[in-house]
Amino acid sequence: MQTFVYERPATLAEAVALLDAHGPNARLLAGGTDLIIRLRDGSARPGVVIDVKRIAELHPAIREDDGIVTIGATAVVADIAASEPVRRHFEALADAAAVVGSVQIRNRATIGGNICNASPAADTAPSLLVYGAVVVAAGPKGTRRIPIDDFFVRSGVTTLGPSELVVAIEILVPARSTGAVHMRRTRRRGHDLASVTLCCSVDDTGVTRLAYGSVGPRPVLVTDETGVLADPDAPDEAKAAIFERMFAEASPSKRSMRAGPEYRLAMLRVLGNRAVRAAIGRLEAKGRVEA
Amino acid sequence: MSGMANTLPIEITVNGRRRALRVAVHHTLLDVLRDDLRLTGTKECCLVGECGACTVMVDGRIVDSCLMLAVEADGAEILTVEGLAENGRLSPLQQAFLDKGAVQCGFCTPGQLMASHALLEANPNPSLDDIQEGLAGNLCRCGCYVQITDAVLSVAEGGHR
Ligand SMILES: Cc1cc2nc3c(=O)[nH]c(=O)nc-3n(C[C@H](O)[C@H](O)[C@H](O)COP(=O)(O)OP(=O)(O)OC[C@H]3O[C@@H](n4cnc5c(N)ncnc54)[C@H](O)[C@@H]3O)c2cc1C
Ligand code: FES
Ligand code: FES
Secondary structure (H helix, E strand, O other), X not given: OOOOEEEOOOOHHHHHHHHHHHHHHEEEEOOOOOHHHHHHHOOOOOOEEEEOOXXXXXXXXXXXXXXXXXXXXXXXHHHHHHOHXXXXXXXXXXXXXXXXXXXXXXXXXXXXXXXXXXXXOOOHHHHHHHOOOXXXXXXXXXXXXXXXXXXXXXXXXXXXXXXXXXXXXXXXXXXXXXXXEEEEEOOOOOOOOXXXXXXXXXXXXXXXEEEEEOOOOOOEEEXXXXXXXXXXXXXHHHHHHHXXXXXXXXXXXXXXXXXXXXXXXXXXXXXXXXXXXXXXXXXXXHHHHHO | OOOEXXXXXXXXXXXXXXXXXXXXXXXXXXXXXXXXXOOOOOOOOOOOOOOOOOEEEEOOEEXXXXXXXXXXXXXXXXXXXXXXXXXXXXXXXXXXXXXXXXXXXOOOHHHHHHHHHHHHHHOOOOOHHHHHHHXXXXXXXXXXXXXXXXXXXXXXXXXXX
């Protein structure tokens, strides 16, 4: 690994000043489960590495205030999977956080790193899209809020400015009763990114939201408001037609070593069907508890 | 802190012993444990977070020490495989690995022990499923998975560690 200058700011203002001063020569380090690998193989060669883990503003406890759950950027996915407000309101995000890598990886991998790395296979992305999460970013001009659907561009690229960093993720607790689930296909548990990821939510008005990843340059969010997918009695042909429309944007790479495009497209439909059923199951279970 | 180039002083507690040392900022915790502190029980293998041979506990949680810079551990409490035995006696978990034949070439064993140790601390009575999930980040090229699982289960069932 090539050497660098290591900076460990204690405040957000210091971190922004460092980013501003060093520009593209600086790289932010959170859990390092993506970045350390790139530093070692030389695909990233920053002159300055800015460790964000000791910035107080980035790691408050996961909290629920006025119907908004806030997750600090450096929250590790192990803690997100175990978080009471996340499990209560955003079960699909808890599902996703629990399947990232292995225990060792989950103890280090942060949610900020997961979305900023912007892998099309990032496990937290589909559920954040489905729940309409908002990315809180700070930069020299202050703080702004970016809807997550406007955040992802393609692998490794987001709409974050060059001197901006992610401070937190905010998610509005759904107003309607909602059941949601995250599913994936992977070659081996504990070691591999997913070949297909998919999150589905169904609410009590019959709106179905799907977000899927690993089948194109960025994860995609689509919505079905016809109520057909959410209707357990709707005929399979009607559902298939809706899935065709929802999956139209999937364009898996032909060159990936993980899985061929035919396999991914076929699995997208399988996961879609399974996830809709599971989400309806969770919605119904909530209805029974609330009733 | 600012302007820290190339080397940096850190303080870590390793297996209960406080250590103050100066480390290269681009060296991983694994490098420093093995090369600076001569604690070679922790193994270097894939260096990409896939095999778990480099697993150690940092502030009570297992991590792959190949994916963490030593400077990031500044102030932390670290437990390595060398810290599992007490007064020269193997821990019940280590003894179970021997008794169940869970060690073949032994290269993955330190990592398997650290991951099992962490699992049992969090969950003293893990199911087979819990063990498979808890050890999913540790590969064994000799294929001792059944024996490793047996060893962990035997300690769990025994209710002592
Ligand atoms: C063995 C292994 C298995 C894995 N399995 C999975 C998996 O199953 N699912 C999955 O989704 N991922 C997986 N990953 C990838 C990785 O663990 C995740 O993407 C993780 O969430 C990255 O977070 P981090 O904190 O480690 O990021 P880092 O490596 O620290 O950073 C990643 C990128 O984000 C930038 N960054 C970090 N924090 C911020 C911030 N606050 N603001 C702006 N930019 C920032 C960094 O500069 C860097 O470019 C795996 C990785 C390994 C090594
Ligand atoms: S050497 Fe660290 S996980 Fe393989
Ligand atoms: S005993 Fe040889 S790798 Fe596990």
